[in-house]
Amino acid sequence: MSTATAAYDGIRPGTAAKHAFFSAVVWLCIGASFGFFTSLRIAWPDLLNGKEVMGPLASAFAFGRVRPMHITLVIFGWISMAFVAAMYYMTPALCNCRLWSEKLGLWNIWLWNVGLVVAAISLLVGANSGREYQELIWPVDIYVLVFILGFAAVNTFNTVLQRRTQGMYITIWFFLGALVMIWMTYFIGAIPDLFPVTGLNEAYMVWWHAHNVLGLWITPVSAAIAYYVIPKVTGNVLYSHKVGHLHFWTIVAFYSTPGAHHLMGAPLPEWMKSFASVSGVMILIPALAFITNMVLTVQGKWQMFSDNVSIQFALTGTLMAVPLNFQGAFQQTRAINWYIHGTHWIVAHAHFALLGFSTFIEIGATYYAIAKLFQRKIYSQSLATTHYWLTTVGFIGFWTTLTLAGLIQASGKVYNTTFIDVVYATHPYMVGRSLFGLTIVLGQWIFLYNLYKTATAGEPVTEKNPPATVYYT
């Protein structure tokens, strides 16, 4: 992707990916900051709240409105957009061709940014579908299906179609499979918005959607990105394609079925709960296949864990998947689920998956791709290391305080404690969560600054085809 490449539909190759990566990181900063803002509500409910302090903004910035906005911005603004950024960067690289259309790519990203602004405003004015993880109202759902997911899929599929390589690398299968699956998943989640489906049937579809956004989109695409970044940056060959096959097929087969394990407390029939619970444990197979494959790929290059920021982030994310998946597999069994369901334990687990596992891998990829796309070295290694430690320490503290708070709430259920005493007992942990959350948020703004400086003032790399590691020294 050297600057000498001839212009293609008037736009230089890589432009769409650049716009996508930068937009995604901006959404990460905004989304995480709003997460911090809502966390204050749970720690100190009267802070910056109420008619007297907030005036006409009081309703828009109430907990129940900002919380879904936080989720929308981090999942659809940051994670999903970073995914598509990675697709726009990695697909041409792996197919030895250009992106099918840079123009469509730019339209995709900018319509996406507009869509997110609309989505955020709609949630703040209270236009909320009332379906968790699917809070957007149906006009926005249709917009997402066409301009966001649709455009991204068309561009990626057509790029692969014009590839100049024999065969497809594992990252590409995951990209293509996940694009089909997220479109279907999002559509099924929107069915209750578009058609008269009600009652438990609706609740079930909504949770099927929530489960599969994680299982058929966030998990596989995060892994696909690691499959690219880790071999590329370490310079090692992927340990095993066969294990990669196992990973891909077991994701499609086992991650798509346990949607009902989110409704263990609801009056669903027994067979649905048992089926979900058993197939949920099977998710350990793809998870372990992926982790094994990655860890064995790094063989002989473990020192890069301490001196290369992309590997640092991507491997930390990969290793987080070990406890994450064991926690997930066991907490969804009947024996454990009744105890921790609905507590802060679950919120801790959600951040484990989306922040500890997924976000870490995408951050690793972003550092790598931005340096490559701009042909410049990372502006500041020490800022990058600061970012790493702020995010890691912040996350571990965040997870620990929430998990402890969850265990307190859970024991409150068993011992029939007066509810308000449990609320009161978790207060210090909520304060702790806000502080650790602030640490994470600071790290992300540093990340944005460092990327901006890399793009504008990083030391240019002029060699042709330098090894990946050049970009970090």
Added chain:
Amino acid sequence: MGGYKEYKIGVIMFLAVFGMAVFMTIGIGGVYLGSVPATQLALEKQVHYGSSAWSIRDPLMKGWNQPKIQKADGTMVSDPVGVGKKIFIREGCWHCHTLLPEQTSDWEYFGAPPLAGDFVGESPTVIGSDRKAPDLMHVGSRMPSMAWHLQHHKDPRSVQAKSIMQSFDFLETSELKALATYMVSLK
């Protein structure tokens, strides 16, 4: 080169496995759940709530398109129970409260868990997944006083000093009344 021909078997297998998973879960599960008969409670809820989902006819979720009832003076107004439920959704109360007692010791504290048929026709159900606050499915039996709810929503800490519920003093008086009516209706 290019094309997907060499991946024919892979593509067919992918569609088969994914299609099978959707069929087994959404297909069979959906047919089963869709055929659960409505209970008496479900029918009552349908009468009061109507559809609580977002609609173009009520873009700001004010309850404009909820079922109408006749007031004493003969004017028609939206059923306050349905309006209350809509505001409950709009304000995201369900991110702290659940509407689903579980099959654990909840029986003693929050009352009996619902039956599958209790939800028929309700959309969205907002059963919630996060319980930072008491379950509300039977709150009307525990807390039957309108005045208490009105005061509590406006300033939770005036009735429960340790509460972390935020104050909803920015809601209009009619909205606060509708919310309280909805709370009291949850027997």
